[in-house]
Amino acid sequence: MNPFRYGQVVKGKDFCRRPELVTGLSAQILRGQNVYIQGERRTGKTSLIFETVRNLPKFRMVWIDLLGSKTSDDVLKRILTAVMSIETGSGFLDTILRKLSHMKPVVGVDPITGLLTLSVDAAVELKPDSIAGILDLIASQHSKRKPLAVVFDEFQDIMSLKDAPETLAQLRSKIQFQSDISYVFAGSIRKKMDAIFNDPDSAFFKSAVPIHVGPLNRDIFETFIRDKFRIGKRTLTPETLGAVFDICFHIPGDIQQLCSALWETTDRDETIAASSIPAALDLIFTQELKGYETILTVVSSQQLKLLTALARLGGKAPMATAFLKNSGIPQASSVRRGLGRLMALRIIFHYEAEYRFVNPFFRAWLLHKKL
């Protein structure tokens, strides 16, 4: 069986150890300290949080995923759903129904898991001022004997709400008094996370300790990958491994995806040389082609020119003369506009003074197609 996992939270034997981060995060959670975790996409933020809390004795996690949330009503309903995941005594349900009666909560049973679910009548629109009541309810389930860690994942999406400042203010005003509970806020869009935690005008200004999640330790991750290939009696040459890391810009999720494709396109007892990589990439291209084609329909021909130039020349100095000459886009101002649009579309992002592709396989595809 293919041992590589991607696009999902990894845990246990699928989690490549990152001891410093786990130790650091554990210490903060045990202290009841609030933390904000920032890192690029697919670097392992969610997995780090799950694995850390899983290994903290007695701890239970309330995981609230804010990905794509559009209204404060939606955010509140997601918090409520997460509340039900707290494993608690039978009295808790009564408490919820009583304390939140004004929201008209509806208890149901998930037909697949058999677990109780909590929802709110769709006709009831929840407002930010209901946050306090729900967070009080969560806090009532926290104790030394059965501590909680409350996680807001993809927290940056809260900035897309129309009433973002009010929602943030309500959250903050409650959380600051729950000093023994650790709240963990994770997000991947640095600009938005910075606006929440580092802007003096934000309700969350300096309210949490930052933890940065970058690539995994190279040696530890290489050993992890080689060991996985070894299970299937396959050997990876150092050149192949090096090329995999480079193509994927060291992003753990992308590395696992490419390794998974390499596994699919090679055989037992094979020594996998770098010449095996194109077939693995082809497999990924086939799987992702629809997405690439969608991108091509939303970018202009000028933006496509810019993308291919970024793929070929790299994104360190796209306004420099050499880039302009090579890209066939003579004006730096056109490049600047194009970069802005491509970032807004989340096709590229800015990382340490470099413009990079959000999906490194799309970059590889552009190069392969010679578009």
Ligand SMILES: Nc1ncnc2c1ncn2[C@@H]1O[C@H](COP(=O)(O)OP(=O)(O)OP(=O)(O)O)[C@@H](O)[C@H]1O
């Ligand atoms: N510690 C790890 N060991 C092995 N693989 C990892 C590890 N952390 C992350 N990965 C790889 O990255 C993928 C994404 O992990 P995860 O969802 O935790 O990242 P994330 O940073 O939360 O991503 P997103 O920004 O998309 O939410 C995993 O499916 C796995 O392939």
Ligand SMILES: [Mg+2]
């Ligand atoms: Mg995540």
